[in-house]
Amino acid sequence: MIIEVRxxxxxxxxxxxxxxxxxxxxxxxxxxxxxxxxxxKSTTISILSGLTGFDGGxxxxxxxxxxxxxxxxxxxxxxxxxxxxxxxxxTAQENxxxxxxxxxxxxxxxxxxxxEALAFTGLTERRKDRPKGFSGxxxxxxxxxxxxLHHPKLIIMDEPTVGIDPQSRNHIMQSxxxxxxxxxxxxxxxxxxxxxxxxxTKVAVVDRGRVIAQGTKEDLKSLVSSEEKIMVELxxxxxxxxxxxKKIESISECVVNGNRLxxxxxxxxxxxxxxxxxxxxxxxxxxxxxxxxxSLEAVFLTLTGRSLRD
Amino acid sequence: MSIFKHTIKxxxxxxxxxxxxxxxxxxxxxxxxxxxxxxxxxxxxxxxxTELTERLIRGLETMAEMKAVKxxxxxxxxxxxxxxxxxxxxQGFTEQLIRGESGGLSEYTVKESNVSRPLSFYLRQWADxxxxxxxxxxxxxxxxxxxxKQYEDRAPLKLDNRPIENQxxxxxxxxxxxxxxxxxxxSLIAGLQIISNRNNHTLYRTLAAPVRIRSYMLQMIGSFLAxxxxxxxxxxxxxxxxxxxxxxDSEWGIYALLILFSVAAVSFGVAVSSISKSILxxxxxxxxxxxxxxxxxxxxxxxxxxxxxxxxxSQFTPVYWVMDGIDQLLHGQSLLELGKEAVMIILFAIIxxxxxxxxxxxxxK
Ligand SMILES: Nc1ncnc2c1ncn2[C@@H]1O[C@H](COP(=O)(O)OP(=O)(O)OP(=O)(O)O)[C@@H](O)[C@H]1O
Ligand SMILES: [Mg+2]
Numbered sequence: 001m002i003i004e005v006r007x008x009x010x011x012x013x014x015x016x017x018x019x020x021x022x023x024x025x026x027x028x029x030x031x032x033x034x035x036x037x038x039x040x041k042s043t044t045i046s047i048l049s050g051l052t053g054f055d056g057g058x059x060x061x062x063x064x065x066x067x068x069x070x071x072x073x074x075x076x077x078x079x080x081x082x083x084x085x086x087x088x089x090x091t092a093q094e095n096x097x098x099x100x101x102x103x104x105x106x107x108x109x110x111x112x113x114x115x116e117a118l119a120f121t122g123l124t125e126r127r128k129d130r131p132k133g134f135s136g137x138x139x140x141x142x143x144x145x146x147x148x149l150h151h152p153k154l155i156i157m158d159e160p161t162v163g164i165d166p167q168s169r170n171h172i173m174q175s176x177x178x179x180x181x182x183x184x185x186x187x188x189x190x191x192x193x194x195x196x197x198x199x200x201t202k203v204a205v206v207d208r209g210r211v212i213a214q215g216t217k218e219d220l221k222s223l224v225s226s227e228e229k230i231m232v233e234l235x236x237x238x239x240x241x242x243x244x245x246k247k248i249e250s251i252s253e254c255v256v257n258g259n260r261l262x263x264x265x266x267x268x269x270x271x272x273x274x275x276x277x278x279x280x281x282x283x284x285x286x287x288x289x290x291x292x293x294x295s296l297e298a299v300f301l302t303l304t305g306r307s308l309r310d
Numbered sequence: 311m312s313i314f315k316h317t318i319k320x321x322x323x324x325x326x327x328x329x330x331x332x333x334x335x336x337x338x339x340x341x342x343x344x345x346x347x348x349x350x351x352x353x354x355x356x357x358x359x360t361e362l363t364e365r366l367i368r369g370l371e372t373m374a375e376m377k378a379v380k381x382x383x384x385x386x387x388x389x390x391x392x393x394x395x396x397x398x399x400x401q402g403f404t405e406q407l408i409r410g411e412s413g414g415l416s417e418y419t420v421k422e423s424n425v426s427r428p429l430s431f432y433l434r435q436w437a438d439x440x441x442x443x444x445x446x447x448x449x450x451x452x453x454x455x456x457x458x459k460q461y462e463d464r465a466p467l468k469l470d471n472r473p474i475e476n477q478x479x480x481x482x483x484x485x486x487x488x489x490x491x492x493x494x495x496x497s498l499i500a501g502l503q504i505i506s507n508r509n510n511h512t513l514y515r516t517l518a519a520p521v522r523i524r525s526y527m528l529q530m531i532g533s534f535l536a537x538x539x540x541x542x543x544x545x546x547x548x549x550x551x552x553x554x555x556x557x558x559d560s561e562w563g564i565y566a567l568l569i570l571f572s573v574a575a576v577s578f579g580v581a582v583s584s585i586s587k588s589i590l591x592x593x594x595x596x597x598x599x600x601x602x603x604x605x606x607x608x609x610x611x612x613x614x615x616x617x618x619x620x621x622x623x624s625q626f627t628p629v630y631w632v633m634d635g636i637d638q639l640l641h642g643q644s645l646l647e648l649g650k651e652a653v654m655i656i657l658f659a660i661i662x663x664x665x666x667x668x669x670x671x672x673x674x675k
Binding site: 069084085088094099102146 | 312313316319320323324510511512514515516517518519520521522523
């Protein structure tokens with residue numbers, strides 16, 4: 001385990017921001033922290049990065065208990081704050097230089113790392129410009145670049161894609177996978193389901209300061225439903241085919257919809273291959289086939305009765 | 311050290327800020343150079359009308375512009391600043407004086423003003439010496455006049471030049487006071503820098519790195535001190551070689567005292583930042599504090615006129631101690647004799663520093 005959080009409690013005066021949060025992350029994972037506004041994601045991250053104290057529970061980083069302001073653990077962490085944290089009056093390169101030095105980088109190594117981070121985030125051409133003139137997406141990228149200079153073991157990203165264009169978002173998604181491939185463990189915070197679904201290997205869903213579900217994406221989805229919906233578009237539809245499908249054990253429903261069949265069946269029962277087998281016994285050609293899986297959005301809705309984004 | 315270097319770099323990169331830091335004190339000091347001493351206006355009501363009083367009046371005429379004032383209007387005219395000083399000579403004053411008795415002279419001035427001090431000073435000296443002559447003449451009128459004339463021919467009573475010298479020191483003090491005030495104002499920039507790092511979240515990121523908050527604060531303060539030192543050096547050079555303000559050979563002492571003061575000033579700026587959420591708030595709080603502190607501390611002028619309790623309160627400002635030190639240096643004291651002033655300024659620096667740095671421990675939000 002690279003990080004273990006046990007029964008973390010944080011109060012702001014009378015307000016209980018974190019209510020016994022627990023999760024653990026293995027080295028090499030991309031761990032999604034998913035939750036609506038005010039769930040306690042940023043608070044958790046501030047505690048993990050040693051910036052905020054807490055009122056109960058414990059945090060273990062690489063097996064060692066950490067408190068506030070632990071210098072050793074700080075060195076191994078890369079933080080991408082939710083709010084863009086850059087000096088507007090320094091160029092991109094100077095920003096990187098500054099934050100790199102804070103982690104003890106200097107000389108040629110620092111230069112190389114700055115170059116690397118600029119290239120990694122696609123900002124090499126803009127390195128001499130100040131973030132003042134950057135687009136939202138470029139600022140977000142530089143915000144990430146500042147956190148990876150020192151090759152941290154664990155990179156914590158707090159909503160790194162808020163308010164940016166699809167192109168930058170894509171770039172960032174790819175970068176995160178790349179960082180992970182290069183060996184960093186990643187905590188990724190978001191209230192965008194699609195992002196978490198796309199990149200995370202494990203997910204904890206938090207709401208009102210509590211973890212309401214955690215596990216792999218599949219684990220979570222299986223919480224919601226044990227069925228899947230398969231849609232098949234065909235050149236022709238005939239009665240024997242429909243009856244044949246209905247006879248498959250795991251299938252509970254098959255509705256004809258023009259040239260399309262909407263089939264509902266128990267999950268994980270090789271429904272698709274069985275359906276194809278039945279169809280192939282007829283004359284019809286398969287034009288398309290879609291399997292609709294339950295989303296994390298649905299998970300959240302089921303667990304809380306609320307939708308993730310208001 | 312990288313925080314120190316980067317902060318200096320950023321202060322220097324902001325041209326408007328830099329110009330403000332360097333030129334504002336120079337501009338402010340030049341206000342202190344303006345000679346606001348209007349001619350002294352005096353009136354004399356002479357009920358005695360003797361040769362002696364005539365001569366006294368002639369002497370006073372060399373020092374002030376004479377106005378005519380009716381006795382019943384004295385108070386009104388003083389209040390309206392038509393005159394600064396009124397002397398009433400009672401009938402029989404000369405005779406009394408020759409007999410060796412005192413009295414017969416009444417002076418009227420505006421209480422808070424000290425512009426007429428040289429006149430009172432002259433009058434007292436004159437009366438002293440004339441009294442001595444009367445005694446020497448054995449209180450005989452003829453003998454008295456003879457000696458008095460001899461005395462006036464040989465050694466005409468000129469005002470002792472001490473008050474004039476004092477005036478020069480007062481002028482220098484005023485210009486230096488007008489350096490202390492902008493030093494306080496520019497110290498706010500130190501606080502603004504800290505607030506802006508807080509508000510642009512770079513503080514969050516900086517402290518997420520292996521950097522202790524104490525080290526961060528010390529480096530920030532260090533960088534402002536370096537800037538303050540440049541500002542002060544520049545101001546002192548202009549003071550000496552540009553404005554040619556005489557400093558009674560105490561330039562180095564004043565420089566050293568002001569360096570000490572700049573530590574207190576920068577800590578003050580940091581303290582203001584710690585109670586302000588935004589840059590606007592810091593500026594407003596800063597102005598609301600700096601003006602009374604400067605006024606109370608005597609940077610706008612000595613507090614001779616003020617009631618005692620105000621003088622007591624004024625000792626609770628760092629400005630009081632730096633101005634007190636400057637006063638003493640201008641009057642020829644050496645820096646080594648200013649132990650108390652130095653200690654007080656350092657004390658203020660420490661108090662402000664602690665106030666500015668020991669606060670909410672959560673910096674996350
Ligand atoms: N410094 C603070 N003082 C008081 N309350 C706070 C403070 N910081 C956070 N909170 C409260 O704690 C709760 C959790 O906040 P947090 O910022 O961790 O949420 P989040 O999950 O990051 O939300 P978002 O998606 O909006 O970023 C919120 O209700 C917030 O109002
Ligand atoms: Mg947040």
